[in-house]
Amino acid sequence: MSKDNVTFRLDSEKRAALDAIAAGLDRNLTYILNEAISLYLEIHQWQLEEIRQGIAEAEAEEFASNDEVEAMFEKLTHAN
Template identity: 60%
Template sequence: MERDLTYVLNEAIASYLENYQWLLDEINKGVAEAEAGDFASDDEVQAVLAKLTNEN
């Protein structure tokens, strides 16, 4: 089924805006956490790094 250019562009723009809104929401959550002083401890960071690099 072939779509006209307007339909394709509208879908692309809608998808972009949805993704951009998600990104803004995540950034705002991170800023709120930072302003509240909600940071990972050094031990928590090291544990995650070890898990990601398989250095258990």
């Protein structure tokens, strides 16, 4: 896997927090930033895929019936 350098500005407080995390985990800042970016990408890629699936279902007119919605509402509002 190739690696690229990226330069960006970061608030001093965020940098200090990242440095503290790195020290607490006995890792370097590069490791912490790569982990943070990986988690960010995972979350947002999941969210985008869910949106795409929702749009595809809507375009295919795959909606829950009123009875299904009401049953789910009952289940969720009357759960123990």
